[in-house]
Amino acid sequence: MLELRLVQGSLLKKVLEAIKDLVNDANFDCSSSGFSLQAMDSSHVALVALLLRSEGFEHYRCDRNMSMGMNLGNMSKMLKCAGNDDIITIKGDDGSDTVTFMFESPTQDKIADFEMKLMDIDSEHLGIPEAEYQAIVTMPSSEFARICKDLSSIGDTVVISVTKEGVKFSTRGDIGTANIVLRQNTTVDKPEDATVIEMNEPVSLTFALRYMNSFTKATSLSNTVKISLSSELPVVVEYKIAEMGYVRFYLAPKIEEDEDENETKPKV
Amino acid sequence: MGIKGLTKLLADNAPKAMKEQKFESYFGRKIAIDASMSIYQFLIVVGRSGTEMLTNEAGEVTSHLQGMFNRTIRLLEAGIKPLYVFDGKPPDLKKQELAKRFSKRADATEDLAAAVESGVKEDIEKFSKRTVKVTKQHNDDCKRLLKLMGVPVIEAPSEAEAQCAMLCKSRKVYAVASEDMDSLTFGAPIFLRHLMDPSSRKIPVMEFEIPKILEELNLSMDQFIDLCILSGCDYCDSIRGIGGQTALKLIRQHGSIESILENINKERYQIPEDWPYQEARQLFKEPAVLTDEEQLDIKWTSPDDEGLITFLVNENGFNSDRVMKAIEKIKAAKNKSSQGRLESFFKPVANTSQPVKRKGTKCVLRPPKPAIKHKMLSLQVCNSMPKTIGSLSMLTLNLFPKQSTPSPRGVCFNA
Numbered sequence: 001m002l003e004l005r006l007v008q009g010s011l012l013k014k015v016l017e018a019i020k021d022l023v024n025d026a027n028f029d030c031s032s033s034g035f036s037l038q039a040m041d042s043s044h045v046a047l048v049a050l051l052l053r054s055e056g057f058e059h060y061r062c063d064r065n066m067s068m069g070m071n072l073g074n075m076s077k078m079l080k081c082a083g084n085d086d087i088i089t090i091k092g093d094d095g096s097d098t099v100t101f102m103f104e105s106p107t108q109d110k111i112a113d114f115e116m117k118l119m120d121i122d123s124e125h126l127g128i129p130e131a132e133y134q135a136i137v138t139m140p141s142s143e144f145a146r147i148c149k150d151l152s153s154i155g156d157t158v159v160i161s162v163t164k165e166g167v168k169f170s171t172r173g174d175i176g177t178a179n180i181v182l183r184q185n186t187t188v189d190k191p192e193d194a195t196v197i198e199m200n201e202p203v204s205l206t207f208a209l210r211y212m213n214s215f216t217k218a219t220s221l222s223n224t225v226k227i228s229l230s231s232e233l234p235v236v237v238e239y240k241i242a243e244m245g246y247v248r249f250y251l252a253p254k255i256e257e258d259e260d261e262n263e264t265k266p267k268v
Numbered sequence: 269m270g271i272k273g274l275t276k277l278l279a280d281n282a283p284k285a286m287k288e289q290k291f292e293s294y295f296g297r298k299i300a301i302d303a304s305m306s307i308y309q310f311l312i313v314v315g316r317s318g319t320e321m322l323t324n325e326a327g328e329v330t331s332h333l334q335g336m337f338n339r340t341i342r343l344l345e346a347g348i349k350p351l352y353v354f355d356g357k358p359p360d361l362k363k364q365e366l367a368k369r370f371s372k373r374a375d376a377t378e379d380l381a382a383a384v385e386s387g388v389k390e391d392i393e394k395f396s397k398r399t400v401k402v403t404k405q406h407n408d409d410c411k412r413l414l415k416l417m418g419v420p421v422i423e424a425p426s427e428a429e430a431q432c433a434m435l436c437k438s439r440k441v442y443a444v445a446s447e448d449m450d451s452l453t454f455g456a457p458i459f460l461r462h463l464m465d466p467s468s469r470k471i472p473v474m475e476f477e478i479p480k481i482l483e484e485l486n487l488s489m490d491q492f493i494d495l496c497i498l499s500g501c502d503y504c505d506s507i508r509g510i511g512g513q514t515a516l517k518l519i520r521q522h523g524s525i526e527s528i529l530e531n532i533n534k535e536r537y538q539i540p541e542d543w544p545y546q547e548a549r550q551l552f553k554e555p556a557v558l559t560d561e562e563q564l565d566i567k568w569t570s571p572d573d574e575g576l577i578t579f580l581v582n583e584n585g586f587n588s589d590r591v592m593k594a595i596e597k598i599k600a601a602k603n604k605s606s607q608g609r610l611e612s613f614f615k616p617v618a619n620t621s622q623p624v625k626r627k628g629t630k631c632v633l634r635p636p637k638p639a640i641k642h643k644m645l646s647l648q649v650c651n652s653m654p655k656t657i658g659s660l661s662m663l664t665l666n667l668f669p670k671q672s673t674p675s676p677r678g679v680c681f682n683a
Contacts, residue, residue, distance in 0.1 A: 043293040044609050122284065126610065127617035208607060234613050252608035 002030055002066065002092040005059035006052075009088035009103065011221070011241055013079045018218035018239075018247060019048045020072040022211075025121050027067040034245065035090075038125060046211045047126065047234075047250040056244020058087075068092060068099055069121035078114040128250070133228040133236075134201040135162035139182065140193055141225040141239065145216035147180055152209040154178045157254060161204035162229060167197055171209070192223035203229045206254040212237070215249040270449040272500035277512035278476070282484035288472040291463070294443075295347030296606040298566070299463065300432040302446035303352040303421075304402055306464050307410055309447070310335025311400045313466075324585040332406050333413055333584060339464055340419060341594055344601040349568055351420050351441060353428040354407055359551055361503040361544060362427075373399055416576045417598060418569040422558065430454045430555030438559075440566060443475070452476060453496040453552050455489060487519065493552045494525045494545075503548035505540045525549075571598045 006012055019026075019039075026039035026048075035057075037050040054060040082088055082103040089102040096118075103112040147169050151158050155171035155178070162168075166183040185195045215237045219225075222239040229235050234250040241247060278286060314322065314335040322331045343350045358366060376398035383391035414421050424431035432444040433454035443458035444451045451459045461474040482492060498515035500506040510518070522528045525545050532539075558564060573595055580586040 040610060042290060043295070043607075044611060045607055047610050047614075124616040125618070126614035128614050232613075234608075234610060250610065250614075252610050252613065255606055255608045 001061065001063045001094065002090065003059065003061040004030075004035060004057050004090045006056070006088045006090075007058045008242065009082050009086045010084045011052075011244075012088050013082060013084070014218075014221050015050060015052075015241070015247060016072060016076040016079050018215075018221060019050065020076045021217065022046060022048055022214050022249075023072055025069065025071050025119065025123075027069045027121050027123055029065070029067045030062045030092075031065045032062055039123060040126070041211075045208070045252050046214075047128075049128070049246075049248045049250070051245040051247075052241065053244050056242065059089075064094065066092070066094065069119045070099065070116065071119060074116060078116055081112065081114060131230065131233055132200070133233070134203040134230045135167075135197070135199045135228075137162065137167050137182075137198075137227045137229075138194070138196040138224055139167075139227070140195070141216075141219045141222055143182075143195075144225045144227070144237075145219045148209060148212045148216050151178055151180070152213055156209055157206050158209050158212060159204060159206050160227070160229060160235070161202070162197060162199050163202045164199070167195075203231050205229055205231065205235060207235060207251055208254065211249075211251050215251070218247050218249075221247060270447075270502070271453060271496045272506070273512040274449040274452070274496065274499060277499065277516065278481060280513075281516060282481050285477055285480035285484050287475045287477075289460075289475045291467070291473055292346055294460075294463070294473070296349075296609065297442040298349040298351060298440070299343075299460070300351045300353055300422075300435045300441040300444050301464065302428045302432055302444070302448060302451070303410060304355045304407070304428055305446050305448055306339070306352075307332045307336065307402050307406055308400065309464065310339075311402065311406070312397050324583065328584075329406075330584050330586075332402075333409055333580065334586075336410050336413055337417075337580070337594065339466075340414065340417060341597055341601075342467065343463075344419075344598055347601070347606055351422065351435070351566055352410075352414055353422045353424050353431045353435070354411065355428045356423055356425045356556075359426050359503070359556070361547055361551060365502045373401060412579060413576075416572045416579060418571045418602075420566045420568060422564065422566075424556075425558060426556040427454075429456075431557045432456060434555075434557040434559065435564070440564060450502065452478060452481070453493055453501065454555060455552075485516070490549075490553075491519050491523065493549055495519045496552070497525065497545050497548050498528075501548060501552075503551055504544050507537050507539055509537050568602075570602060571595055 019037075022041050023039040024042070026037050029036050029038075032054065034051055034053040036052070038047065040047045054062075078101055079088070082101070083105060085106045086103040087106070089104070091100040091102065092098075098115045098117055101114045101116065103114070104110070148158070151169060151171040154175065155173035157171060159170045160167065161170075166181050168179060168181045170179040171177065182195050184197045188194050218239040221241055224240070226238040226240075227235060228238070234252045237249045237251070239247050310332045311321075311329070314331040321329050322334055324330050340350060376395050380392065380395035380399055383395050411421050422431060422435075427450070429444070429446055429448055429451045432441075432446065433451055433456035435441045436444050436456045436458060443460050444456040445460040445463040447461055447464075455478060457478050459476040459478070461476070462471045463473050465471050478489075478492075482489060485492065485495075487495065495512075495515050497504065498506055498510055498519070499512040518528045518532070522531055529539065576595060577588065577591060580591050581588040
């Protein structure tokens with residue numbers, strides 16, 4: 001038995017808009033601590049991890065850990081039918097083939113029930129270890145979205161390098177090159193406009209802009225974005241969701257050719 | 269060719285072991301390709317109309333070169349690193365099969381002559397395709413082309429599929445691509461079909477995984493090999509009257525061919541007199557392959573521009589502009605840094621949550637239908653249940669008014 005009541009229903013709508021283009025089908029995992037999702041894109045280059053903690057819901061009941069396979073495109077279609085001020089309740093039953101989304105208007109004069117079929121999704125769950133990152137950049141999310149959009153009109157990949165000077169986003173394409181440098185800037189009126197760079201070691205990594213642009217669909221969820229970089233690890237682009245959780249995108253870097261390397265072990 | 273009816277058998281009995289993948293998702297992967305099979309396909313398909321084929325000025329067929337050149341570039345552009353494996357000497361056991369193919373081809377040649385005489389277009393096309401044979405010249409041409417393109421080539425001592433499977437087992441490559449289901453019998457851990465199909469056909473790549481096949485069929489690798497031999501392979505006859513489905517049943521029941529032979533009704537099934545199934549099994553288990561590290565030195569290098577132009581344009585009448593453009597494509601693909609994969613950083617772990625939709629509960633009474641329907645079905649079950657498990661049917665009845673806690677799984681157990 002599952003019943004999750006989210007007063008700020010628009011959050012769920014925004015989450016779906018942010019991830020539905022990256023991942024087609026995913027399992028939502030519910031436990032007593034929260035509502036979460038982990039899924040990779042079909043080419044296994046990017047991963048999205050979503051967490052909505054139970055405390056963020058007005059009412060949260062989950063008797064048993066369970067996972068519900070949903071087609072995100074279909075889920076998004078249903079959530080689009082909810083108004084931005086609506087309260088959304090997610091309901092599910094053990095052994096049932098469906099999940100129900102209930103939308104209540106703030107004045108309680110309209111109640112809509114949408115029942116969606118669940119699906120069996122055979123997906124792998126990846127273990128993501130807690131890691132120390134060499135550099136962490138926190139910046140306004142709209143600024144990051146702008147940079148990714150601008151650079152993708154010039155090239156396909158972005159090199160993100162963090163040095164003492166600041167963080168540099170650069171690309172090159174057939175028509176030329178582009179470099180954007182942001183310096184640490186904490187003397188701002190509003191804290192969300194600050195750019196904060198925490199660097200243990202300089203780091204420089206290359207990523208496909210196509211994916212970065214897809215991540216920035218989450219911009220409306222949060223005013224700031226946190227980008228964590230390490231040369232040994234995929235980049236993490238994190239958007240906080242109000243007080244209740246986060247959506248994190250992981251992206252594997254592009255690697256220079258390494259001829260001697262054997263294939264990674266096929267997953268069995 | 270290959271194992272008779274194995275694709276269907278797997279689709280019916282091990283559907284989870286087959287996955288449709290996008291061609292693009294193999295970027296950065298090294299893939300061993302059964303070259304002879306591809307060349308054969310090119311000769312049949314590329315640039316053919318009736319008995320006419322692509323030729324150079326001297327009248328020699330160039331379909332295989334055209335096909336090999338274009339498809340390989342397509343792979344390279346997708347970031348795939350192809351490695352072609354050519355057949356060596358066929359194993360003795362295959363001679364019978366080859367003789368059969370030879371006689372079929374001879375028949376087709378006769379039919380073709382008849383068709384040309386009568387002038388029926390479809391027949392000409394049909395029979396001329398059947399007369400196609402991959403010659404040593406075709407193979408040598410392709411090897412030369414691939415080397416000029418900077419794509420590695422390996423000559424297998426015997427069967428190419430066996431060599432491919434070995435490369436995959438030793439993780440020199442990620443997967444094996446062929447149309448020949450033998451590759452699975454040779455134990456290639458990951459096997460791809462339709463990788464070399466033209467993009468215009470829009471057929472997704474079908475990926476098979478051996479460990480999953482064995483798990484789903486609940487067989488050991490040895491038993492799987494026996495299953496393939498019984499279904500019908502290139503190396504020996506199969507028992508008349510036993511197809512894939514029966515073979516699977518027998519293997520599950522008896523465990524091995526030996527044991528089946530002891531227990532089977534010999535009146536009903538005629539066992540071939542001289543049946544070299546043990547040799548065939550040996551061939552699948554320990555085929556002749558190259559294992560020497562030095563001979564398997566696999567390197568992808570830059571293309572040889574001049575060599576390619578001499579070979580394709582001057583010797584084989586390819587359009588020089590097109591070849592130049594293609595060379596540019598190869599170079600561009602080579603320079604692209606390759607995209608990493610998440611699996612190289614994060615390892616899969618078991619997920620703790622229970623899926624709501626339960627798999628594996630083989631419950632005839634709970635078809636995957638909308639909830640309302642299945643509630644009705646559950647009720648019927650309850651009504652017909654013996655009284656002794658009354659407590660349980662009570663529980664299930666609770667489910668009816670508001671569909672609360674109990675899972676219908678309990679019903680399945682008792683039904």
